[in-house]
Amino acid sequence: MRHAHIAGVAHAVPDRIVTNRDLEKLMDTSHEWIVARTGIEERHWVEEGEGTSDLACRASREALNRAGVAPEDIDLVVVGSLTSDYFFPGVGNQLQDLLGLRTVPSFDIKAACSAFIYALSIGDQFIRTGQADTALIVGAEVQSTALNLSTEGRDMSVLFGDGAGAVVLRATEEDRGILSTHLHSQGKYLKELWCEAPASRFHPRLSVDMLEAGRQYPKMNGREVFRHAVNRFPEVIEEALQANDLTLDDVQLVIPHQANLRISQMVAKKLGLGMDRVFSNIHKYGNTTGASIPIALSEALAEGKIADGDLIILAAFGSGFTWASAAIRW
Ligand code: COA
Numbered sequence: 001m002r003h004a005h006i007a008g009v010a011h012a013v014p015d016r017i018v019t020n021r022d023l024e025k026l027m028d029t030s031h032e033w034i035v036a037r038t039g040i041e042e043r044h045w046v047e048e049g050e051g052t053s054d055l056a057c058r059a060s061r062e063a064l065n066r067a068g069v070a071p072e073d074i075d076l077v078v079v080g081s082l083t084s085d086y087f088f089p090g091v092g093n094q095l096q097d098l099l100g101l102r103t104v105p106s107f108d109i110k111a112a113c114s115a116f117i118y119a120l121s122i123g124d125q126f127i128r129t130g131q132a133d134t135a136l137i138v139g140a141e142v143q144s145t146a147l148n149l150s151t152e153g154r155d156m157s158v159l160f161g162d163g164a165g166a167v168v169l170r171a172t173e174e175d176r177g178i179l180s181t182h183l184h185s186q187g188k189y190l191k192e193l194w195c196e197a198p199a200s201r202f203h204p205r206l207s208v209d210m211l212e213a214g215r216q217y218p219k220m221n222g223r224e225v226f227r228h229a230v231n232r233f234p235e236v237i238e239e240a241l242q243a244n245d246l247t248l249d250d251v252q253l254v255i256p257h258q259a260n261l262r263i264s265q266m267v268a269k270k271l272g273l274g275m276d277r278v279f280s281n282i283h284k285y286g287n288t289t290g291a292s293i294p295i296a297l298s299e300a301l302a303e304g305k306i307a308d309g310d311l312i313i314l315a316a317f318g319s320g321f322t323w324a325s326a327a328i329r330w
Helices: 020-024 031-038 052-067 091-098 112-128 151-157 187-192 208-212 222-243 261-271 289-302
Strands: 003-012 017-019 042-044 076-080 106-109 134-141 163-172 177-185 253-256 311-318 322-329
Touching: 003 052, 003 112, 003 177, 003 289, 017 020, 020 031, 031 261, 052 091, 052 134, 052 163, 052 289, 076 091, 076 112, 091 106, 091 134, 106 112, 112 134, 112 163, 112 177, 112 289, 112 311, 112 322, 134 289, 163 289, 177 222, 187 222, 222 261, 222 311, 222 322, 253 261, 253 289, 289 311
Parallel strands: 076 106, 076 134, 253 311
Antiparallel strands: 003 163, 017 042, 134 163, 177 322, 311 322
16 A cells, blocks of 8 residues: 655754753753753754754755655655744745745644654655655754743753654655554643643733743643653554554554653553663753654664664653654565
8 A cells, every 4th residue: 555655864953052060050950950851962953054954954955865756756845843933924935935836735743742743744644644655854943032031941951952853755665664653642632741831822922021921932831741741652652553453562663752861761661661662862852842853763764773674662741731752664
């Protein structure tokens, strides 16, 4: 049956590295606290003027190169991102121009940390139905410019990083590629992890009063997010396995969204899976939201952790709440 396989993967991060020690100079925090609670040692943050589309473009060009696909062959662009350069339009539209693509459909999916799997699923559906033969699927974020870098914002600002990852999907009839995707959402928890402004509910969307009250900064109830994440990750991984009549023994590598090392460790424990089969690079990048899974996939490939024929599971959980998984035969 016609479906999508991943023909090329690449990632890009800003040059600037911000260590935990650097953050100690900005707020009352410590390298030891951050490593113990999250596993994060450093992250990459953009320089002034660098946008999500710049990172997305770099990752996309390299993914096209690795796939051996020319820009004119792309039929669809889907970008998973919360942080488009501008309020509108989205990064997808910018990529269409920056990469010199035909006037193909291009749009953004705002599903927070699950956005890359949502975008991958959309690309797979376009390919399964014959609407596209080749799709560019991107996860790209600049979170650093949204953060409150004072002590008041420390619970959030130590967690997040910037980056982008891109994959090129191509149609195949072969017995490999994306086997299935599983997407979920539960909006009643939206205020557990959200950013209120700028908001179309208000006129103007962002006022001096709102800025003074800090309503432009993302907010999170960390414990509540943690509690849901450690249940939803195993649940959605099991869902992907059951849909394909597989068990964890068939899986070579789980690539979870890089939210927090402690979440990944607890998920691995719940599933009875060794950490050698759960990919982690959060120590280098922090949580890059929609970009974390394609960055991790790109690094897992570069490190030789995925071979032809391997079964890999992608899984994510984040703001919305949204959660998702994908089963892929490499
Ligand atoms: N540095 C130092 N101390 C900090 C801090 C920081 N960056 N951030 C918070 N603290 C303090 C708190 O103020 C609190 O102090 P108090 O006890 O004096 O009140 C203490 O550390 C404990 O805070 P708490 O929020 O209860 O810590 P926690 O154990 O829940 O860990 C998270 C906080 C954010 C690491 C944790 O809740 C978490 O990982 N949640 C999931 C987050 C996540 O992955 N989100 C993205 C999902 S996609």
